[in-house]
Amino acid sequence: MLRFLISRLLTFIPTFIGVCIISFAFIRVLPGDPIVVMAGERGLSDERYQEMVEQFGFDRPLIVQFWDFFTGVLQGDLGTSFVTKRPVFDEFFALFPATLELSFCAIVIAIVLGLPAGVIAAVNRGKFFDRALMSSALVGYSMPIFWWALLLIIIFSGNLGWTPVSGRIDLLYFFPPVTGFMLIDSLLSGQDGAFTSAVRHLILPSIVLATIPLAVIARQTRSAMLEVLGEDYIRTARSKGLAPPRVNGLHALRNAMIPVITVIGLSVGMLLAGAILTETIFSWPGIGKWMVDSIYRRDYPVVQGGLLMVALMVMVVNLIVDLTYGLINPKIRKR
Amino acid sequence: MADVSSSTNTTPTDAATARPGRFKEFWRYFKENRGAVIGFYVFVFFLIVAIFAPLLAPFDPSSQNRAATLVPPFWQSGGNWTYPLGTDPLGRDMLSRLIHGARYSFLVGTVVVILAATGGILTGLVAGFAPKWLDTIIMRIMDIILSIPSLLLALVLVAILGPSLLNAMIAIAIVLQPHYVRLTRAAVMTELSKDYVVSAKVAGARLPRLMFVTVLPNCLAPIIVQAALSFSNAILDVAALGFLGMGAQPPTPEWGTMLAEAREFILRAWWVVTFPGLAILVTVLAINLMGDGLRDALDPKLKRS
Numbered sequence: 001m002l003r004f005l006i007s008r009l010l011t012f013i014p015t016f017i018g019v020c021i022i023s024f025a026f027i028r029v030l031p032g033d034p035i036v037v038m039a040g041e042r043g044l045s046d047e048r049y050q051e052m053v054e055q056f057g058f059d060r061p062l063i064v065q066f067w068d069f070f071t072g073v074l075q076g077d078l079g080t081s082f083v084t085k086r087p088v089f090d091e092f093f094a095l096f097p098a099t100l101e102l103s104f105c106a107i108v109i110a111i112v113l114g115l116p117a118g119v120i121a122a123v124n125r126g127k128f129f130d131r132a133l134m135s136s137a138l139v140g141y142s143m144p145i146f147w148w149a150l151l152l153i154i155i156f157s158g159n160l161g162w163t164p165v166s167g168r169i170d171l172l173y174f175f176p177p178v179t180g181f182m183l184i185d186s187l188l189s190g191q192d193g194a195f196t197s198a199v200r201h202l203i204l205p206s207i208v209l210a211t212i213p214l215a216v217i218a219r220q221t222r223s224a225m226l227e228v229l230g231e232d233y234i235r236t237a238r239s240k241g242l243a244p245p246r247v248n249g250l251h252a253l254r255n256a257m258i259p260v261i262t263v264i265g266l267s268v269g270m271l272l273a274g275a276i277l278t279e280t281i282f283s284w285p286g287i288g289k290w291m292v293d294s295i296y297r298r299d300y301p302v303v304q305g306g307l308l309m310v311a312l313m314v315m316v317v318n319l320i321v322d323l324t325y326g327l328i329n330p331k332i333r334k335r
Numbered sequence: 336m337a338d339v340s341s342s343t344n345t346t347p348t349d350a351a352t353a354r355p356g357r358f359k360e361f362w363r364y365f366k367e368n369r370g371a372v373i374g375f376y377v378f379v380f381f382l383i384v385a386i387f388a389p390l391l392a393p394f395d396p397s398s399q400n401r402a403a404t405l406v407p408p409f410w411q412s413g414g415n416w417t418y419p420l421g422t423d424p425l426g427r428d429m430l431s432r433l434i435h436g437a438r439y440s441f442l443v444g445t446v447v448v449i450l451a452a453t454g455g456i457l458t459g460l461v462a463g464f465a466p467k468w469l470d471t472i473i474m475r476i477m478d479i480i481l482s483i484p485s486l487l488l489a490l491v492l493v494a495i496l497g498p499s500l501l502n503a504m505i506a507i508a509i510v511l512q513p514h515y516v517r518l519t520r521a522a523v524m525t526e527l528s529k530d531y532v533v534s535a536k537v538a539g540a541r542l543p544r545l546m547f548v549t550v551l552p553n554c555l556a557p558i559i560v561q562a563a564l565s566f567s568n569a570i571l572d573v574a575a576l577g578f579l580g581m582g583a584q585p586p587t588p589e590w591g592t593m594l595a596e597a598r599e600f601i602l603r604a605w606w607v608v609t610f611p612g613l614a615i616l617v618t619v620l621a622i623n624l625m626g627d628g629l630r631d632a633l634d635p636k637l638k639r640s
Contacts, residue, residue, distance in 0.1 A: 011475075015479055015482060019479055142567065142616060142620040143616060144574055144575065144612055147611070150594070150598065150608050154601055154602065158602040269482075272484040272487070276484075276490065277486070277579070291487060292490070292579060295491065295494045298494075311479075314483070315482045
């Protein structure tokens with residue numbers, strides 16, 4: 001196990017360096033001079049321009065610039081935003097809870113609905129339930145979620161008026177962020193209706209973001225279950241006269257979980273990609289919207305730092321999935 | 336030289352016992368999946384619409400009629416048969432724009448799949464045949480690309496290249512390419528240990544022949560399935576980029592771009608938002624249905640059972 005752990009950790013390092021190189025290189029090849037962009041319409045005198053080139057170190061060799069960037073990254077310094085003048089690292093962690101809260105709710109919805117759907121479909125293979133569930137899963141999988149979001153807004157916000165269109169909470173409520181998670185903070189604040197407001201803001205974005213992972217989890221659970229249900233020990237359990245829920249739930253699902261857990265872990269990347277669209281549409285102040293806005297504003301340090309942080313998140317989650325996978329299934333370790 | 340890939344029909348004995356032709360056999364398995372056949376017909380329908388768009392569309396997709404802005408579809412009060420699916424805020428016919436939009440979606444799917452598959456298959460073949468150090472380097476690079484969420488990477492790439500449909504296609508192709516590399520490499524690895532490859536080597540086949548003639552045809556099944564899946568992914572992602580203003584630029588009647596233009600009217604005119612998205616959904620769904628059927632038909636494990 002230790003050898004597996006170490007070898008897996010060792011592959012993490014070159015990938016991390018590679019991601020650093022990519023996010024660094026992107027900014028250097030972007031068209032347009034970042035300093036001119038930063039100066040805006042007022043323009044710059046030649047002396048001030050030179051001063052700023054030196055300040056940002058653009059006059060030094062690329063390799064030196066990269067080394068500075070890389071050592072900075074290792075110390076948690078991702079540079080300063082051109083627009084807000086705040087450190088990118090601080091901005092990332094100020095906004096990250098919003099994305100985390102949204103993604104967490106989405107993945108909970110996806111698991112709570114997706115797992116049973118997959119099990120029911122597998123148990124009723126070829127019957128009506130199977131077909132209905134798998135057809136809906138395929139529709140969900142094919143869904144352009146930006147359109148799905150607009151559709152839900154038309155129905156639930158426009159026609160029915162049940163949910164708000166954007167933001168995390170009504171402007172009526174104000175309280176200092178404690179944890180950064182609106183659901184918890186609104187409860188802590190003790191203000192009447194704050195929690196309900198937070199939930200009402202959260203519900204549509206979570207549904208939208210959950211759609212594709214839900215479909216993927218349902219499909220994966222079904223196929224993993226089908227594979228397991230054909231095994232000998234399931235036949236044994238059945239012939240022993242165990243109740244079907246016990247066989248399906250305990251014997252089969254437990255063994256079908258391994259590929260499902262992998263899919264759940266891998267859907268983190270999917271969630272972050274989905275968060276870009278979901279957060280933009282619902283004006284959700286999280287990482288996705290922050291990245292899109294920075295790209296529009298050509299705020300290079302934020303694009304560079306944000307890309308790196310997001311990739312790092314995905315890599316860490318993939319690493320954890322791999323390690324747990326190795327923990328559950330000893331065969332993997334030997335490879 | 337033994338060309339294993341096309342030697343299925345070498346000994347035709349009795350018509351009843353002979354194996355059916357490759358395509359016939361494929362179609363027989365494909366046909367069993369009713370959803371896949373429906374998907375196939377929908378796909379063909381959209382393809383015909385895309386090809387004959389200028390003949391089918393009643394209006395020019397970018398001609399504006401200031402007298403008829405935001406006309407609802409014909410079944411709603413205020414709608415008429417001149418504009419069966421209504422008009423957008425600039426008085427352009429929705430139906431004509433949707434029909435022309437089909438062209439862009441198919442263009443996007445085809446170009447992206449060709450770019451991603453060519454690059455990915457070549458890189459995957461090289462990785463599969465290469466010495467271990469080169470293989471490691473290639474696969475690490477693919478890991479790096481895969482660790483960045485696809486849409487985010489595409490977004491940044493388009494920001495670098497400048498927003499346009501072509502650049503969006505290039506960005507999506509780069510993002511989708513690692514999947515082909517992984518698939519091809521894995522398939523090559525399994526094939527390389529098989530006897531027919533060894534015998535081809537012994538018979539003196541050189542590396543290019545070994546790569547492209549001996550091994551590659553036997554790796555194609557998973558790649559074809561992947562091609563179907565990435566065709567639909569490409570349509571979705573390019574529409575998403577268009578929606579974020581980083582893909583096709585207005586007034587191009589690309590479905591994602593149409594949605595972006597219509598966003599501010601969602602609560603006033605449901606049809607300008609509903610139809611382009613529905614078109615994306617139906618196309619992508621049809622292709623995914625086909626992909627499922629392809630997988631079932633090409634997967635040897637399922638065939639035997």
